Amino acid sequence: MADMTLVDFMENYSFYIIFFLLAGICAILFALILILRERSKIQKIMHKDPIMDIWNLNYLIYQGNKRLRTDRNKKFATVTVNIAQFRSYNLLYGWDMGEKLLEYICMLLNNSVDSKTEIASRVQGDSFVLFLEWENWEDFMTRLRNLQNKIQKSIYNLTENHLRVRMGVYALSEEQEDMKVAVNYSNQALSMARSRKCSEIKVFDRALEEKLRETHEREKMLEKIEIDDRFVAYYQNKVDIRTNRIIGGEALVRFLDPLKNGKVESPAYFVPYYEQTGKITEIDFHIMESVCKMLRKRLDEGKTIVPISVNFSRLHFIKKGFPERFEAILGKYGIDKEYIEVEITETLMIEELMQQEMIKSTLNTLKEKGIRLSIDDFGSGYSSLGVFEKIPASIIKLDRSFFMNQQDRERQIKIMRGIVMLGHELEAQTVCEGIETEEDIQVMKEIKTYIAQGYYFSKPIPQEEFEKILDRQEEIKSGCP
Numbered sequence: 157m158a159d160m161t162l163v164d165f166m167e168n169y170s171f172y173i174i175f176f177l178l179a180g181i182c183a184i185l186f187a188l189i190l191i192l193r194e195r196s197k198i199q200k201i202m203h204k205d206p207i208m209d210i211w212n213l214n215y216l217i218y219q220g221n222k223r224l225r226t227d228r229n230k231k232f233a234t235v236t237v238n239i240a241q242f243r244s245y246n247l248l249y250g251w252d253m254g255e256k257l258l259e260y261i262c263m264l265l266n267n268s269v270d271s272k273t274e275i276a277s278r279v280q281g282d283s284f285v286l287f288l289e290w291e292n293w294e295d296f297m298t299r300l301r302n303l304q305n306k307i308q309k310s311i312y313n314l315t316e317n318h319l320r321v322r323m324g325v326y327a328l329s330e331e332q333e334d335m336k337v338a339v340n341y342s343n344q345a346l347s348m349a350r351s352r353k354c355s356e357i358k359v360f361d362r363a364l365e366e367k368l369r370e371t372h373e374r375e376k377m378l379e380k381i382e383i384d385d386r387f388v389a390y391y392q393n394k395v396d397i398r399t400n401r402i403i404g405g406e407a408l409v410r411f412l413d414p415l416k417n418g419k420v421e422s423p424a425y426f427v428p429y430y431e432q433t434g435k436i437t438e439i440d441f442h443i444m445e446s447v448c449k450m451l452r453k454r455l456d457e458g459k460t461i462v463p464i465s466v467n468f469s470r471l472h473f474i475k476k477g478f479p480e481r482f483e484a485i486l487g488k489y490g491i492d493k494e495y496i497e498v499e500i501t502e503t504l505m506i507e508e509l510m511q512q513e514m515i516k517s518t519l520n521t522l523k524e525k526g527i528r529l530s531i532d533d534f535g536s537g538y539s540s541l542g543v544f545e546k547i548p549a550s551i552i553k554l555d556r557s558f559f560m561n562q563q564d565r566e567r568q569i570k571i572m573r574g575i576v577m578l579g580h581e582l583e584a585q586t587v588c589e590g591i592e593t594e595e596d597i598q599v600m601k602e603i604k605t606y607i608a609q610g611y612y613f614s615k616p617i618p619q620e621e622f623e624k625i626l627d628r629q630e631e632i633k634s635g636c637p
């Protein structure tokens with residue numbers, strides 16, 4: 157044994173040696189496979205969407221930046237894609253159905269890109285970003301429109317719902333080197349799309365850049381200012397069409413812009429921004445206070461008053477304390493609760509399904525306290541009769557869209573008559589909004605409802621004018637001009 161050479165040893169134990177060598181190689185291979193697997197898992201986590209079979213935004217930015225460095229002779233664009241009303245669909249049909257729909261959209265987007273040179277990615281929820289190549293702009297836009305139509309049709313075939321696809325597009329300039337900036341621009345383009353409910357393709361261009369700058373400056377200004385007397389209540393009267401008498405009014409906020417010599421700005425100018433920041437709740441109470449002040453002043457002067465409805469944002473109802481603060485303001489000015497009505501939009505009930513218990517309890521408290529609730533814009537958006545069950549309303553405001561739909565007048569009248577009758581059964585008064593013409597008045601008579609609000613009688617006017625009209629009405633009634 158002691159004299160055994162290395163050669164003898166290898167010959168004698170060749171079987172074992174080969175066995176151990178093979179086992180070693182297998183172990184190394186196995187370890188390598190494990191490492192590679194883990195690596196691809198890690199890469200997948202880093203680059204793939206965690207739920208859907210689609211790339212994530214990180215991957216799009218990473219690959220896009222690489223292409224921008226190496227392929228500058230090509231033209232690129234980023235496209236932000238969003239499904240309008242997806243949130244409502246999700247709430248109405250449930251999470252699983254929503255997820256199925258998104259998976260389907262991922263598949264359509266994946267199939268629509270050239271997997272070697274282009275990328276489809278999901279940001280989150282129903283928000284996607286595409287990194288695409290283009291040569292001719294017209295052809296590129298046709299490609300996007302076709303994709304938009306295809307997705308919309310497929311969604312309809314799958315769900316029987318007309319959900320709209322919106323796109324924001326940014327064509328990368330030759331100097332553009334940062335994909336994050338490019339994605340930001342296509343996002344911005346999408347945010348400037350006209351309506352959240354329409355299918356639209358908005359391209360980021362100079363005009364849009366200018367508009368964004370204006371919006372940014374306006375928001376900066378709005379952020380800084382206090383909620384004070386620059387926010388005033390305008391009034392639009394509600395008229396009984398049988399007597400032509402004003403039986404009430406609605407307070408509508410206006411902003412007197414200090415930067416534009418007190419130019420009167422409508423809610424569209426600032427309400428959406430303050431809804432985002434939450435400051436709208438302060439504005440609503442500020443308007444309620446100015447209404448109460450006006451009513452108090454009139455009472456002190458021995459003049460008549462009419463009930464005024466005040467718009468309250470949905471934000472009030474998802475937190476505590478609304479009824480208490482409302483009552484405190486009434487108490488401060490000694491105004492009876494019948495004289496201030498709370499207007500809330502019906503979309504509130506569908507959109508805020510998650511916080512329903514909180515909303516329900518606030519609304520019930522208001523009802524118990526005898527505060528009058530008014531369902532605003534009934535018939536716009538996702539109307540459902542279920543809203544009557546959820547909002548214990550004293551007033552239902554039929555939206556202007558009912559009066560605009562003249563396609564099948566007879567059918568429309570039957571539907572409206574049904575709603576008026578239902579309101580009657582529920583002891584709720586119906587008010588028709590947006591009454592503009594003699595024909596609208598005729599429709600009101602046919603559906604047997606008589607309280608109108610709209611340009612036919614008056615636009616929203618400043619407090620002094622509204623008061624003068626009330627005074628005049630009183631003088632005529634008492635026979636003393």
Ligand code: C2E
Pocket residue numbers: 392407408409422423424427436439440443467468469499532533556589590591592609610611612616
């Ligand atoms: P709304 O509460 O449904 O108010 C009715 C809107 O319709 C008003 O627009 C009014 O000027 C307009 N309008 C009235 N009659 C007619 C008509 O015959 N034809 C047409 N085409 N429009 C008519 P405005 O004042 O621009 O207010 C828009 C919306 O802003 C309001 O809709 C309400 O949702 C919101 N808003 C107004 N004031 C406040 C407020 O103090 N607080 C909150 N949270 N929202 C407010």
Ligand code: MG
Pocket residue numbers: 406467499532
């Ligand atoms: Mg209103």
Ligand code: MG
Pocket residue numbers: 532533553589
């Ligand atoms: Mg309304």
